[in-house]
Amino acid sequence: MPSFTRAARGLSGRREATSRAPSPGAPGPDAAGRTPSATGPTAAGHGRDDRAGVSADRADTSADRADLPYDEADRRADRRHRVILYGGRVLVGLLTLALWQLASGRWVRAFFISSPTAVGGRLVDLVTTGELWPHLTVTMEEFAVGIAAGTALGVALGLAIVYSGIVGQWFHPYVMALYSLPRVALAPLFIVWFGIGLASKITMIITMVVFVVFYNVHEGVRSIDPDLLDMARGHRATRRQTLRWVVFPALTPWLLTGLRLAVGLALIGAVIAEIVGSSAGLGYYIKTSSNLLDITGVFAGLAVITTIAMIFDFLVGRLERRLLRYR
Amino acid sequence: MSTATGTTAPPKLSVRDLRLSYRSGRRRNLALRDVNLDVADGEFLALVGPSGCGKSTLLKIVSGLVAATAGTVAIDGQPTRGTPERVGLLFQNDALLPWRTVEDNIRFPLAIGGTPLPEQRERVKRLISAVGLDGFGAYYPRQLSGGMRKRVALARILAADPDVFLMDEPFGPLDAQTRARISADFLALWEQVGKTVVFVTHDVDEAILLADRVAVMTAGPGRVKEEFQVDIPRPRSIDDVRFSAPFRELRHRISQSLRTEFEPTDAGDGR
Ligand SMILES: Nc1ncnc2c1ncn2[C@@H]1O[C@H](COP(=O)(O)OP(=O)(O)OP(=O)(O)O)[C@@H](O)[C@H]1O
Numbered sequence: 001m002p003s004f005t006r007a008a009r010g011l012s013g014r015r016e017a018t019s020r021a022p023s024p025g026a027p028g029p030d031a032a033g034r035t036p037s038a039t040g041p042t043a044a045g046h047g048r049d050d051r052a053g054v055s056a057d058r059a060d061t062s063a064d065r066a067d068l069p070y071d072e073a074d075r076r077a078d079r080r081h082r083v084i085l086y087g088g089r090v091l092v093g094l095l096t097l098a099l100w101q102l103a104s105g106r107w108v109r110a111f112f113i114s115s116p117t118a119v120g121g122r123l124v125d126l127v128t129t130g131e132l133w134p135h136l137t138v139t140m141e142e143f144a145v146g147i148a149a150g151t152a153l154g155v156a157l158g159l160a161i162v163y164s165g166i167v168g169q170w171f172h173p174y175v176m177a178l179y180s181l182p183r184v185a186l187a188p189l190f191i192v193w194f195g196i197g198l199a200s201k202i203t204m205i206i207t208m209v210v211f212v213v214f215y216n217v218h219e220g221v222r223s224i225d226p227d228l229l230d231m232a233r234g235h236r237a238t239r240r241q242t243l244r245w246v247v248f249p250a251l252t253p254w255l256l257t258g259l260r261l262a263v264g265l266a267l268i269g270a271v272i273a274e275i276v277g278s279s280a281g282l283g284y285y286i287k288t289s290s291n292l293l294d295i296t297g298v299f300a301g302l303a304v305i306t307t308i309a310m311i312f313d314f315l316v317g318r319l320e321r322r323l324l325r326y327r
Numbered sequence: 328m329s330t331a332t333g334t335t336a337p338p339k340l341s342v343r344d345l346r347l348s349y350r351s352g353r354r355r356n357l358a359l360r361d362v363n364l365d366v367a368d369g370e371f372l373a374l375v376g377p378s379g380c381g382k383s384t385l386l387k388i389v390s391g392l393v394a395a396t397a398g399t400v401a402i403d404g405q406p407t408r409g410t411p412e413r414v415g416l417l418f419q420n421d422a423l424l425p426w427r428t429v430e431d432n433i434r435f436p437l438a439i440g441g442t443p444l445p446e447q448r449e450r451v452k453r454l455i456s457a458v459g460l461d462g463f464g465a466y467y468p469r470q471l472s473g474g475m476r477k478r479v480a481l482a483r484i485l486a487a488d489p490d491v492f493l494m495d496e497p498f499g500p501l502d503a504q505t506r507a508r509i510s511a512d513f514l515a516l517w518e519q520v521g522k523t524v525v526f527v528t529h530d531v532d533e534a535i536l537l538a539d540r541v542a543v544m545t546a547g548p549g550r551v552k553e554e555f556q557v558d559i560p561r562p563r564s565i566d567d568v569r570f571s572a573p574f575r576e577l578r579h580r581i582s583q584s585l586r587t588e589f590e591p592t593d594a595g596d597g598r
Pocket residue numbers: 349350351356358376377378379380381382383384385419547597598
């Protein structure tokens with residue numbers, strides 16, 4: 001049985017400069033800030049600004065310590081902090097919208113930049129007429145299948161390359177080479193190969209997602225504390241037991257970071273593939289709107305996509321906080 | 328209480344002409360050269376030596392985590408292969424699983440060994456009490472102090488219940504008081520079970536207080552240089568022993584032996 005330790009060490013020192021950067025032209029939601037550092041993944045949940053202030057005031061509010069007396073002054077300080085944080089955030093958003101509204105038709109012709117009220121109205125229309133649902137469900141289906149398949153494939157590929165020893169080393173540079181391909185340029189190819197239906201979209205999403213996940217798993221396995229692997233080996237843990245007790249828990253923060261980046265990338269992949277060739281979906285809606293020079297429609301489509309990305313980012317953040325409670 | 332001398336059976340642990348070189352880039356770095364060491368069944372051996380002389384490496388070889396370049400390790404006269412079953416290693420850093428609670432960390436060897444879950448819980452509960460961590464079972468390692476983490480690591484190795492305990496500076500980075508308390512606890516536990524122990528420490532006092540015999544290693548690449556029998560009767564009370572004449576005499580001799588190792592390679596130690 002090839003040892004986990006040796007596999008993990010065998011790859012040390014192999015870090016391609018290109019592999020750090022998120023794929024060109026397709027950065028995930030603030031990709032740079034969320035990619036784990038070389039020394040270990042930064043718990044994205046901790047780095048997130050909506051908690052940063054709270055944890056600065058109170059060193060640790062993890063569940064197990066919540067039973068400590070939490071006095072009134074602290075509570076008030078926390079509340080005030082939250083009001084300032086979220087209030088400021090809402091204000092920035094509102095000001096931006098106000099500025100947009102103001103500019104529209106006054107400084108720039110409304111035809112070019114539409115306006116928040118027009119986009120809002122269009123969104124209401126899309127919902128009330130039901131026109132949104134077919135597009136939304138098509139995109140969500142692509143997104144769900146693509147991200148699941150891409151993540152699974154990325155994990156499998158990462159583990160396979162790390163634990164297959166020398167064979168994995170043969171493949172590794174090619175995987176990294178594929179990573180640096182501008183995958184956006186592949187979309188037309190996938191349409192030719194797989195048609196304008198679901199298959200081409202899923203393929204596109206997989207190519208977007210698989211590498212970030214692969215890269216995170218690969219780095220994650222390498223960064224596992226060798227003493228923990230030695231400890232498991234010293235107790236004669238089987239390979240499965242080692243995976244369960246050591247490897248997967250150690251990978252969890254890396255996987256979550258990968259997943260976070262994957263959400264953004266998957267949506268980008270879906271929309272690009274839909275724009276290149278499709279008969280439904282949010283990308284299709286954006287494309288037809290722009291063909292009709294309907295800028296309001298384009299913005300409405302973008303608003304829906306952004307909302308989806310934010311919802312999933314939030315969900316992954318929640319998952320992260322729950323799974324990484326031990327930190 | 329057995330000692331190394333006068334036994335006819337093979338020693339519990341026997342290390343013969345052990346040599347190990349680590350590869351660092353193109354060069355090979357000798358960490359151990361021809362280490363010879365016998366430990367009798369039930370004996371408590373303390374191992375002292377300058378930093379970087381290969382003490383941790385020696386324990387890792389004995390527990391099968393590092394393959395020796397040359398030489399043999401035998402348990403009960405049988406040469407070991409892979410990770411021997413009756414040997415437990417307490418790592419220099421605690422090697423606790425950060426994502427598992429204290430209970431789960433202690434439970435680890437039992438879970439790996441396939442003990443039924445109710446029995447695991449039962450034994451973990453007793454071990455938590457034995458190392459004085461009552462009430463901390465649900466804590467994560469991050470939430471514990473250094474001394475408490477050492478106690479968890481100690482409880483885990485007790486859960487594994489090996490015949491040979493290899494302990495790599497188990498109480499190393501602790502302050503003197505905590506350290507004295509934990510080692511007194513450990514001594515009491517050990518005097519009950521009487522298992523074979525190899526105990527690495529930097530602290531000569533600790534070595535003498537705990538051990539039946541103290542082995543001194545040379546500066547790296549390490550070798551066992553000299554051995555000292557500790558003829559202080561058990562059970563020992565740490566506070567009384569510390570001021571006794573045999574203790575002070577022994578401490579003087581061991582320190583002398585160590586000091587000559589520290590002088591020539593002051594720059595070459597550590598990592
Ligand atoms: N994994 C490794 N790879 C390469 N060299 C190593 C490795 N582990 C230890 N060494 C080298 O082997 C020598 C002995 O190291 P070891 O950790 O066994 O010393 P030690 O006696 O335990 O020191 P300390 O008292 O500081 O813990 C050192 O020179 C160290 O640099």
